[in-house]
Amino acid sequence: MTEHHNSAPAHQQHLTQIWANLPGWRSLAAVNHGTIGLRFIVTGMLFFLIGGVLAMLIRTQLALAEQTIVSAEVYAQLFSMHGSVMMFLFAIPVLEGIAIYLIPKMIGSRDLLFPRLSAFGYFCYLFGGLIILFSLVLGIAPASGWFMYTPLSSSEFSPGPGSDFWLLGITFVEISALAAGVELTVSILSSRARGMTLSRMPLFCWYILVMAMMIVFGFPPLILASILLELERAAGMPFFAVAGGGDPLLWQHLFWLFGHPEVYIIFLPAAGIVSTLIPVFSGRPIVGYRWIVIGVILTGFISFGLWVHHMFTVGIPQLAQAFFSVASMLVAVPTAIQVFAWLATLWRGNVVFRLPMLWLCGFLVVFVCGGLTGVMLALVPFNWQVHDTHFVVAHMHYVLVGGMFFPLMAGLYYWLPLVSGRMPSDSIGRWGFWLTFIGFNLTFLLMHLTGLLGMPRRIYTYEAGLGWDWLNFISSIGGFIMATGVAITLLDLLLHFRFGKHSAANPWQADTLEWAMPLPPPQYNFASLPTVNSRQPLWQQADVAEAAAAAAEFSHSYSGLRENWGTTPLNARLAKILCLPGNSWWPLRCALVLAVVCISLLCRQYGLAALAAVIAVGLLLCWSWQNGARLLSDKPVITQNTELRFDYQTTDGPGRIGMIVSLLANAVLYMSLLFGWFYLWTAAPLWSSVQQGPVPVSALVAGGVILTVTAWQFNRVCRQLANGDDTALLRRLCYCAATGITHIALLGGVFVVTPLQYTGSAHDAVITVVLLYLLGHACxxxxxxxxxxxxxxxxxxxxxAPYEPQVIKPLWLYYLAVYWLSTALFFLLPLGWSAT
Amino acid sequence: MTGQAAEQGIKRFFRPDHPVQFVLGLAIWSLWFVVMYAALSVGCGFFPPVTETVFNLITPTLLLFTLLIMLLFTVLALRSWRYSRHAQNLSHMQRFTVRVGLALHLLAALATLAGALPVLVLSPCV
Structure with missing residues (x-):
């Protein structure tokens, strides 16, 4: 095949046809990143409105002393749902939505590389969110707080289905976050515009790359914790019950292993917005690009070493507290690097105070205050004094509203013309900002004082005369002023689609690639492969917009399908052609069946849940089958003197990287389970391990030997294919499958014959989960x-087409590693320990 | 891949201009952090010191481990520093990687040092 040079309208029409969504209600099958990103944002904003109404109910209840507008039980549901909705259904998904919408446009790509996974993630998020909200409608919402501490959330103290709604619904939503984490990582690494090396990548993409990796490492501990707690509630496996050898503090560890990084998962994309907008409104490149990258990477790591600062009052040795106290203070360093870089950019530039810039100023003031109270809370003695008071509530809102909501609004205003081609109203927008800013500070600045005066969080009413009355009253007034400001802002955003003035191209004189497209942009983003040779392509390369729209490289589809360019991860050299899947019903079907699994578990209809789970696995396999490559051509494509191959003609590609990143998340889940095992072993008061393990270790070792042979054989098949040899390929794969089935039979036999008392002992419950985990991977x-x-x-x-086995190879190797690790640590080590 | 090529493949990961430097220093810091916390917890659980002073078995073990990690950071930072001074014709990307890697090694060392300071003044199991 060779390059064709069509006329401009013709090639653009051709691309429009290939990349179009289906019309009408059939657009539910859309997978394009623009459509899915906007769906995430709009759905997130709707959840935000619901969370906001819950907040107003809380402030109404607390406005005056001794009020009984709502009962204690309803109040507990209100604050639990407010926190859960804002954290899980608004903050993370909206920022993911922005990343999904913007990243391909910013890196000069046509789409994310797993578009159907984006769509699947969206439906999981939507259905999970609706399931959680439905509990509120039924009056049986979770009432144990947004972090669901055990034993309050255990069946003994929360016998109703509220906790189950939270555990199942949030886990469902987290599938969506993990999907976004994987595909954003792979897309940023594999499909940037030619010449956009990592050192030239827009800062927003650095932030999203680190955030995506943080999701991959941060979410699995909570997914594991939710599974364990649901197993405890539904099947009586005592992971968190002291009497059975469990420990309620294990929940706190697992939750905050996720929970604290999550604060930074929310903050980093917002800071990415700030780092993108400040140079634009200062009219100069950012000061200290390299230092900001260093700060972002540093934040990503150190934020995983802070989780125990939420647990300073639970009785941890003072030296251990000191480790976490120091780490909590250290995390202020990379944040300060970024703040000083922003201030220096503003200082050196000519700042234009357009509407987005106003929100950024609000961000700087509020977030810095929140950061300072964060350092105060990192000090153990101070933390003890204000633990579980309104001081912590005020700090958290300063950090999250300051660090996420204000930059989010700045970003929405900034990128609005890109979506709609229209400009927002400056005057209505300013009213919205000032009311929000004043209302927010009135509510939460005073709340610090309320907390210092001793008012605990989560009490549904309080006695008069404790010194909290006027503070709460003013906080409530501030809350309603803020709500008015938010309403005006959202109204402005909504009305601009109808009444906003048409925007000129690149209305803010921005420097990044997304503004090189027409407004609003076409579904395929760029008609041809852009070339970037600077950090500010729109400021340094005058012709980049024209070149990206012209009929040149990639301006027609070589395969007749949706195509994207694949570039190398570091230097962004053109490496291959990636065929992307188009509109599909698989994501919706799979998410719907998973919703049935979720609802069946809620209703304790375990038979139906098992059936739906089997159907879901079947559908997912059908989806993978249909997504797999069909041999379109076995010859390379010649584009402008470069010989390119389709991804299925090679042995490496986004699917393989996606598999490796997914296995990283899987490994973190496994390590969390290992952590739980050692934690219970060393800390649970009534932990009982057995002298002679109930599991026949010799059978496990035999199973391991068979598995090793299988994995070695599969690895050989992959190497053989990579060397261009497919002799006896089918026979060798069948041999792998046969030995794999023998391994499953042996492991299944071990599971069936072992007399595990999984409801009586946390030890046996953990062993049960480990065996099921191994069996699942083997199958x-x-x-x-x-x-x-x-x-x-x-x-x-x-x-x-040697590609697909290379995608599966890491799974076999991963399973081999965790199998032997499990045999050593869960089965052999305890026996050796008992013997000594 | 031949044995020599595989060795080359592994060796390139440790070059100061390889992007693994973006995460190497902080990954070592994370490992140090986990080992310190785990060793302290297991040490206090199974081998609690007799007296509540800093003179016990746990404290010197933690300090020795910290010292080893600091040594490792020093080696990594020195390598990056020498490479950035002596290597010729580095590309924009390579220069960026070496400098970011160097800064991250130094900051990871600083974080390790700061985190270990309390070991000098606090009894481990109180």
Whole structure:
């Protein structure tokens, strides 16, 4: 195939046709990042409104002393749902939505590289959110706070289904976050515009890259904790019950292992917005690009070493507290690096106070105050004094509203013309900002004092005369002023779609690539592959917009399908052609069946849940089958003197990187389980391990040997294919599957014959989970190998298309590693320890 | 891949201009942090010191481990420093990687040092 040079309208029409969503209600099958990103943002804002109404109910109740507008039980539901909705259904998804919408446009790409995964993530988020909210409508919402501490959330103290709604719904939503984390990482690393090296990448993309990796490492501990607590509530496995050998503090550890990084998962994209906007409104490049990158990476790591500062009052040795106290103070350093870089940029530039800049000023004031109270809370003695008071509530809102909501509004105003092609109203927008800013500070600045005067959080009413009355009253007035400001702002955003003035191209004189597109941008973003040779392409390269719209490289589809350019992760050299999947119903179907699993578990209909789970696995496998490559061509494509291959013709690509990143998340889940095991072993008061393990270790070792042979054989198949040899490929894959099935039979036999008392002992409950985890992985690896064998037989995989087995290989290697690790640490080590 | 090529493949990960430097220093810091917390918890759980002073088995073990990690950071930072001074014709990306890596090694060392200071003044298991 060779390059064709079509006329401009013709090639753009051709691309429009290929990239179009289906019309009408069938647009539910859309997978394009622009559509999905906007759906995330709009849905998140709707959840935000619901969370806001709950906040107003809380402030109404607390406005005066001794009020009984709502009961204690309803109040507990209100604050639990307010926190959960704002954290899980608004903050993270909206920022993910912005990232999903913007990242391909900023890196000069046509779409994210797993578009159907984006759509699947959106539906998981939507259904999970609706399930949680439905509990509120029924009056049985979770009432144990947004961090669901055990034993309050355990079945003994929360016998109703409220906790189950939270555990199942939030886990469902987290699938969406993990999906976004994986695909954002892979897309940023594999599909940037030619020449956009990591050192030239827009800062927003650095922030999103670190955030995405933080999601991959940060969310699995909570997913594990939710699974364990749900197993305890539904099946009586005592992970958190002291009497059974568990420990309620394990929940706190697992929750905050997720919970504190989550604050930074929320903050980093918002800070990315700040780092993008400040140079634009200062009219100069950012000061200290390299230092900001250093600060972002530093934040990503250190934020994982702070989780115990939420637990300073639970009785941890003072030296351990000191480790976390120091780390909590250290995290202020990378944040300060960024703040000083922003201030220096403003100082050196000619600042234009347009509407987004106003919100950024609000951010700087509020967030710095929140950061300072954060350092105060990192000090152990001070933390003890204000623990569980309104001081902490005020600090948290300063950090989260200051660090996320204000930059979010700045970003929405800034990128609005990109979406709608229209400008917002400056005067209505300013009213919205000032009312929000004043109302926010009136509410939460005084709340610090309320907390210092001793008012605990989460009390539904209080006696008069304790010195809290006037503070609460003013806080409530401030809350309503803020709500008015937010309403005006949202109204402005909404009305501008109808009444806003049409925007000129690049209305803010920005420097990043997304403004090189027409407003609003086409679905395919760029008609041809852009070339970037500067950190500010729109300021340094005068012709970049024209070049990206012209009929040049990639301006027609070589395969007739949606195509994107694949570039190398570091230097962004053009490496291959990536075929992207188009509109599809698979994401919606799979998410719907998973919703059925979730609802069946809530209703304790375990048979139906198991059936739906089997159907879900079947659908996901069908989806993977359909997504797999069909051999379109076995020849490379020649584009402007460069020979390029389709991704399925190579042995590496986004799918393989996606598999590795997913396995990283999986590994973190496994390590969290390992942590839980050692934690219970060393800290649970009534932990009882057995002298002679109930699991026959010799059978496990035999299973391990068979698994090693299988993984080695699969690895050989992949190397053989990579060397261009597909001799006896089908037979070798069948052999892998057969030995894999033998391994499953042996492991399944171990599971069945072992007399595990999983409801009586936390030890046996953990062993049960470990065995199920191993069995699940074994089944998945064998199933995928069998599917590969069928695809080899049909000619979809072979010498000309050696890619797919390379995607599955990391799964076999990962499973091999965790199998032997589990055998050593869960089964052999306790026996050795008992013997000594 | 031949044995030599594989070795080359592994070696390139440790070059100061390889992007693994973006995460290497802080990954070591994370490991140090986890080991310190775990060693303290296990040490206090299974081998609690007899007296509540800093003179016990746990404190010197933690300090020795910190010293080793600091040594490692010094080596990594020195390598990056020498490379940035002596290497010729580095690309924009390579220069960026070396300098960011160097700063991150130094900051990770600083974080390790700050985190270990309380070991000098606090009894481990109180």
């Amino acid at each position: 998945l690896a064998v199933l995928l190998t069998l599917l590969q064998a069928i695809r080899v037989r049909l000619g979809y995989v072979g010498r000309s």
